[in-house]
Each structure stands twice: as C-alpha cells, then as structure tokens.
Amino acid sequence: EPEVTQTPSHQVTQMGQEVILRCVPISNHLYFYWYRQILGQKVEFLVSFYNNEISEKSEIFDDQFSVERPDGSNFTLKIRSTKLEDSAMYFCASTPLRGGGTEAFFGQGTRLTVV
Amino acid sequence: AQKITQTQPGMFVQEKEAVTLDCTYDTSDQSYGLFWYKQPSSGEMIFLIYQGSYDEQNATEGRYSLNFQKARKSANLVISASQLGDSAMYFCAMREVFVTDSWGKLQFGAGTQVVVTP
Numbered sequence: 001e002p003e004v005t006q007t008p009s010h011q012v013t014q015m016g017q018e019v020i021l022r023c024v025p026i027s028n029h030l031y032f033y034w035y036r037q038i039l040g041q042k043v044e045f046l047v048s049f050y051n052n053e054i055s056e057k058s059e060i061f062d063d064q065f066s067v068e069r070p071d072g073s074n075f076t077l078k079i080r081s082t083k084l085e086d087s088a089m090y091f092c093a094s095t096p097l098r099g100g101g102t103e104a105f106f107g108q109g110t111r112l113t114v115v
Numbered sequence: 116a117q118k119i120t121q122t123q124p125g126m127f128v129q130e131k132e133a134v135t136l137d138c139t140y141d142t143s144d145q146s147y148g149l150f151w152y153k154q155p156s157s158g159e160m161i162f163l164i165y166q167g168s169y170d171e172q173n174a175t176e177g178r179y180s181l182n183f184q185k186a187r188k189s190a191n192l193v194i195s196a197s198q199l200g201d202s203a204m205y206f207c208a209m210r211e212v213f214v215t216d217s218w219g220k221l222q223f224g225a226g227t228q229v230v231v232t233p
Contacts, residue, residue: 048218055218106160
C-alpha cells in the first residue's frame with residue numbers, strides 16, 4: 001500500500017536554528033499539506049501546496065515558515081528560526097484530488113523539540 | 116467558529132463493550148467529507164473511516180461504523196467490541212469541497228481520549 005514518508009521521525013534543535021522537515025508524498029498525488037499538533041492539542045492546518053505553489057495557508061504559517069517541492073518527489077517544510085513554541089508533531093499529508101478522495105494520507109509525523 | 120466539535124474529552128469503556136464518540140460539524144458547503152482518525156500514544160494518525168455528505172448509507176469498516184445524521188450535522192463513531200488496543204485519542208475531521216478558500220484541507224476536532232479497561 002502506498003504511503004507518505006516523513007523524515008526524521010524526531011528532531012531536537014536549539015532555539016533560533018533552522019530546521020527542514022522532509023516528506024515524500026504518494027507519487028501520483030497532486031495536493032500536499034502540512035499540519036501541526038502541539039502536544040495534547042488538536043491537529044492544526046498549516047499550509048496546502050498545489051502545482052508548485054502555496055494554495056492556502058493558515059495564520060500560523062508566518063514568514064518563518066516556507067514550503068518547497070525541490071525535486072518532484074520531496075515536499076519540505078522549513079522553519080527559519082525556531083522558537084520554543086514551534087515544538088510540536090508535524091504531519092505531512094497528500095491527496096490525489098483537491099476535494100475528493102476518501103482518505104487523506106498522513107505520514108507518521110516528525111516530532112520537533114526546540115530547546 | 117469551531118467547524119468540528121467533539122464534546123467528550125475522555126471516555127472509559129470496558130473491553131468487549133461498544134463505545135460511541137460524538138462529533139458535530141458546521142459547514143455551509145453542500146459537498147464535504149467526514150473522517151475519523153485514531154492516534155495512539157506513538158503519535159501517528161491512523162485513518163479509520165470516511166463518510167461523504169452524499170452517501171446515503173452509514174459507512175462501516177470492520178468494528179468501526181459511522182452514525183451519520185446529516186440534518187443534525189453529526190457524525191458519531193461507533194466502535195464495537197472494544198479491545199485494549201483501541202485505547203487512543205480519536206479525532207473527527209471534515210474536508211469541505213466547494214468552499215472558496217478551502218484546498219482540501221482537513222479541519223479537526225479537539226479529540227476524545229478513549230481508555231479501554233479489562
């Protein structure tokens with residue numbers, strides 16, 4: 001069964017450092033997403049990406065965040081200067097269609113800890 | 116405004132019993148999808164079941180069924196014959212299809228923590 005793959009599974013970084021979270025979506029999918037889940041809280045939408053550009057972003061997704069699909073297979077989330085409050089689980093997801101599909105395929109998540 | 120409301124922060128259920136997890140939603144979209152995910156303590160999001168707004172039958176997947184009441188905007192998850200491995204956080208989520216600024220994102224509820232006891 002195809003799956004979304006995220007690396008690393010855990011990342012510890014110092015405050016102020018840049019981090020890049022990596023995702024390999026399912027190969028024939030067209031829509032890609034990043035979500036965030038602060039410990040003990042609900043999953044929050046960060047950004048959606050289609051046709052090599054951001055299609056929608058939430059208010060959480062400020063100038064410190066960026067996304068890229070550098071090579072047609074990877075989909076990355078960069079946080080330029082991490083803050084303590086960026087500590088969270090980050091999920092990548094992909095879907096074949098914008099509004100259709102009976103499942104949103106999530107990766108297993110990257111647990112980011114900012115110290 | 117909250118799009119997805121899960122009013123039960125936590126529930127205990129005995130092994131082999133059934134449990135119903137509540138979910139209500141708010142949308143003006145005519146076409147939408149409702150999802151349930153399970154999140155064990157390891158953190159991954161496991162897809163359980165999907166219900167489309169135009170589906171007339173309630174969705175079922177093994178021991179999971181979705182009690183879809185469109186007029187009441189509710190999509191409750193029923194887990195039958197609970198097992199110890201069902202202990203986890205459960206999230207209800209919605210995807211709107213035709214809302215202008217929605218590009219297929221999922222909107223999640225706050226979750227319900229289920230603990231299955233022997």
